[in-house]
Amino acid sequence: MRRRGILAGLGALSIAWLVTSPTEAQEAPSFAGKTITMTIGFGAGGSVDLYGRTLGQYLVQHLPGHPSLLVINQLGAGGVVALNSWVAKAEPNGLAITIGAESQTDPDALFRTQAKYDTTSLNYIGGLSAYSQGLYVGRDAVARLYDKSQKPVLMGLVGSTLRSGNYGVFWGASVLGWNIKWVRGYPSTSELRQALERGEIEMSTFGSSRDIKSLGDTGNFKVVSQGGTVKDGKRVPRAAFGDAPILADLVKGKITDPLAQKAFDYSENVSQVGMWLALPPKTPKPIVDVYVKAFNETLKDPQYEADFAKIDPDSLVASKADIEALIGKLAKVSPQTVEYIQDEMKRLDVDQTK
DSSP, rough: OOOOOOOOOOOOOOOOSSSSSSHHHHOOOOOTTTTEEEESHHHHHHHHHHHHHHHHHHHHHSSSSSOOOEEEEOOGGHHHHHHHHHHOOOOSSSSSSEEEEEEGTHHHHHHHOOOSSOOSSSSSEEEEEEEEEEEEEEGHHHHTTTTTTTTOEEEEESSSSOOHHHHHHHHHHSSSSSOEEEEEEEEHHHHHHHHHHHHHSEEEOOOOOHHHHHHHHHHHHEEEEEOOEEETTTTEEGGTTTTTOOOHHTTTOOOOOHHHHHHHHHHHHHHTTEEEEEEOOOOHHHHHHHHEEEEEEEEOOOOHHHHHTTTTTTOEEOOOHHHHHHHHHHOOEEEEEEHHHHHHHTTTOOOOOO
């Protein structure tokens, strides 16, 4: 079920947008004759890019004045390079927006990539909850995944850090002893899928409907586990992955170290972060409110719904409140928990490059 809701603004601000008089300051902003620049820190054609472009196309139609849209892709460090630059340079005047994803809010990824921004300072508008990802393994490599006497199975990653679905594989290697060699550095999910299809790597995680269909049509892969979708506080399986077990169920009762359990819980929270739309820090409340209103109107737009259904028909909408709650939890993760993840990544040799 889609969730729609508007969280109350972040506090009254007296700053007017492009106006000077106290009376005019109360008026809703208009973007007539202006261009909204959307920065996406991921490659063209990937899931974040497709979502951003589809959302942006209709979002501007619901903003006052119907501005035009310019999309800029800036790759690097799982989107952190783009967000570093955007937070530092974007003016809080409503003309700069960004579409982000989990890797730009994960405390471990932020430390490893030297992020220079505070995730809680962004003005989140709305987005998508993370869809359950399935671990696709080449059928001729499945047996090797569970046998360390054999050649390791090549696990592909986008960027340089773990992303939501990858944490399941991380715990599979850490707790269940999966036989894996990590291959990092792919610029987008679409290129990662293509690498899997041509045999350059042998396994990776995917969740978009397009990737699920593409990989399923080949008949060459088996889904050996899935992350599950959080519903009413519990993880439930995604029908698209058949009877593939939920990773949390596979490791349940096998983690005995309290710090490791905290790290696992942290990774479960990270895996719920999907994609989000945000305005820069210090954006005035009237502008934030206008964007939230436009976002919710976009969700009801039949043309948007039809176009988005072609990309990911079963994705769940995340409200402003949903996103802020998750980001708030991640911001409170202790340094010790992050250090545990980092130390375990070193032990598992998650440092191979493409």
